[in-house]
Amino acid sequence: MPxxxxxILVTLTGLLCAIMLVVVSHFMSVPVNHKEEExxxxxxxxxxxxxxxxxxxxxxxxLANDPNIKTxxxxxxxxxxxxxxxxxxxxxxxxxxxQVAFIHCFGDCDKRTQKDEYEGIxxxxxxxxxxxxxxxxxxxxxxxxxxxxxxxxxxxxxxNGIAHVDQRKCIGCGMCSEVCPNHLITMFADxxxxxVTCNNQEKGAVARKKCSNxxxxxxxxxxxxxxxxxxxxxxxxxxxxxxxxxxxxxxxxCPVGCIIKASFKGKHxxxxxxxxx
Amino acid sequence: MFKTLIVILMTSVLxxxxxxxxxxxxxxFLGVSKKLNQAVGMxxxxxxxxxxxxxxxxxxQHFLLDKFNLGYLQTIVFILVIAALVQLVEIILKRYxxxxxxxxxxxLPLITTNCAVLGVTINNVNDGYNFxxxxxxSLGCGLGFLLAMVLxxxxxxxxENSHIPNSFKGLPSxxxxxxxxxxxxxxxxxxxxHLFS
Numbered sequence: 001m002p003x004x005x006x007x008i009l010v011t012l013t014g015l016l017c018a019i020m021l022v023v024v025s026h027f028m029s030v031p032v033n034h035k036e037e038e039x040x041x042x043x044x045x046x047x048x049x050x051x052x053x054x055x056x057x058x059x060x061x062x063l064a065n066d067p068n069i070k071t072x073x074x075x076x077x078x079x080x081x082x083x084x085x086x087x088x089x090x091x092x093x094x095x096x097x098x099q100v101a102f103i104h105c106f107g108d109c110d111k112r113t114q115k116d117e118y119e120g121i122x123x124x125x126x127x128x129x130x131x132x133x134x135x136x137x138x139x140x141x142x143x144x145x146x147x148x149x150x151x152x153x154x155x156x157x158x159x160n161g162i163a164h165v166d167q168r169k170c171i172g173c174g175m176c177s178e179v180c181p182n183h184l185i186t187m188f189a190d191x192x193x194x195x196v197t198c199n200n201q202e203k204g205a206v207a208r209k210k211c212s213n214x215x216x217x218x219x220x221x222x223x224x225x226x227x228x229x230x231x232x233x234x235x236x237x238x239x240x241x242x243x244x245x246x247x248x249x250x251x252x253x254c255p256v257g258c259i260i261k262a263s264f265k266g267k268h269x270x271x272x273x274x275x276x277x
Numbered sequence: 278m279f280k281t282l283i284v285i286l287m288t289s290v291l292x293x294x295x296x297x298x299x300x301x302x303x304x305x306f307l308g309v310s311k312k313l314n315q316a317v318g319m320x321x322x323x324x325x326x327x328x329x330x331x332x333x334x335x336x337x338q339h340f341l342l343d344k345f346n347l348g349y350l351q352t353i354v355f356i357l358v359i360a361a362l363v364q365l366v367e368i369i370l371k372r373y374x375x376x377x378x379x380x381x382x383x384x385l386p387l388i389t390t391n392c393a394v395l396g397v398t399i400n401n402v403n404d405g406y407n408f409x410x411x412x413x414x415s416l417g418c419g420l421g422f423l424l425a426m427v428l429x430x431x432x433x434x435x436x437e438n439s440h441i442p443n444s445f446k447g448l449p450s451x452x453x454x455x456x457x458x459x460x461x462x463x464x465x466x467x468x469x470x471h472l473f474s
Contacts, residue, residue, distance in 0.1 A: 009345065009347060029372075
């Protein structure tokens with residue numbers, strides 16, 4: 001007899017709980033915006049914040065609720081995601097400006113000089129606080145790979161003391177540029193080609209002693225630029241990409257070779273080229 | 278009366294800390310203590326659920342199970358009721374307090390059947406506490422959990438930044454650190470009983 005009471009009691013308790021939950025979830029459920037879920041599925045989910053929202057969820061919510069928000073803000077997703085999002089929302093797809101991370105320091109262990117031995121915590125942020133790391137140039141790449149750890153796709157590796165971006169893998173999210181304590185990483189759009197590979201803001205002679213790749217502030221680039229796109233400001237050449245015609249004159253006249261002509265084609269551009277070939 | 282309550286509170290926070298002395302609720306302790314803000318969120322959610330669970334299980338034990346002489350059903354009925362209740366709270370929170378739901382919501386389903394929550398309710402019955410004492414004890418246990426989480430989140434952030442031999446990286450070093458923190462808590466044993474005497 002007691003077992004019957006026990007069975008009835010537990011069954012009743014379970015049943016009561018179940019009924020309560022069903023009733024409550026029926027009356028109190030929050031209507032879910034299905035568009036939001038669909039958009040969220042299209043987005044890559046790396047939560048990088050390149051779109052300017054708090055993550056993929058935030059961007060999906062904003063897109064679903066506000067028709068004025070652009071569909072081409074997702075840089076890691078590139079054109080493919082922009083098209084999918086646009087088709088979910090029923091609007092015309094806009095082209096995404098693909099980006100690639102570029103590290104403004106080419107002063108690897110062969111080129112730079114060392115001022116001390118650093119034996120502390122192996123992160124750039126920690127080394128930066130102790131006399132700016134091992135290298136005598138405190139503006140350059142520290143080389144403990146904070147950016148490599150931040151990269152969601154493993155596109156950054158440390159070689160010979162400085163970080164390198166593997167452009168075939170880079171999705172252009174910009175998470176690396178946020179963690180670099182020397183602010184060496186900027187995001188380059190695919191249309192740009194000229195880049196400065198030094199960040200040293202000291203006087204030319206001082207910089208030269210510290211690193212053979214350092215900008216010596218000779219202003220040859222500024223004087224030879226046919227469109228006056230380069231100005232040496234704060235002891236560093238600044239390129240105005242609106243004026244730059246990609247002629248490459250600055251790269252050829254630079255005596256230390258700290259301006260280069262490069263290609264900023266990231267993963268998305270390369271994938272597109274492969275599919276068209 | 279008041280003194281008893283204080284003693285119960287201090288005992289459950291420090292001496293009988295559920296995580297570090299009784300080793301209950303280790304899963305969230307190791308899982309969610311990586312970052313301080315997450316640890317605090319989890320701790321607050323646990324306090325809330327513990328209080329709620331005691332609020333509901335106390336009458337069930339005394340007016341249902343004891344009456345029909347069904348004490349052996351304690352575990353299964355408590356789990357059932359606590360799980361349903363937390364689900365209910367989650368639905369209501371989602372509807373009326375979406376902000377709180379976003380910050381707490383991830384942790385609520387995690388603690389529905391957490392052994393620390395069940396342990397608190399069963400221990401309250403076993404210790405023969407009355408209703409108010411049970412509530413104070415649950416509050417203390419929740420606070421103790423929060424304390425342990427916050428302390429350990431601090432310890433872990435230090436571990437992340439230190440050189441550890443490869444074989445000890447990750448969980449092994451975390452477990453060792455947890456053991457040392459729990460050793461520290463054994464220093465509280467026997468203190469509370471003599472606080473007010």
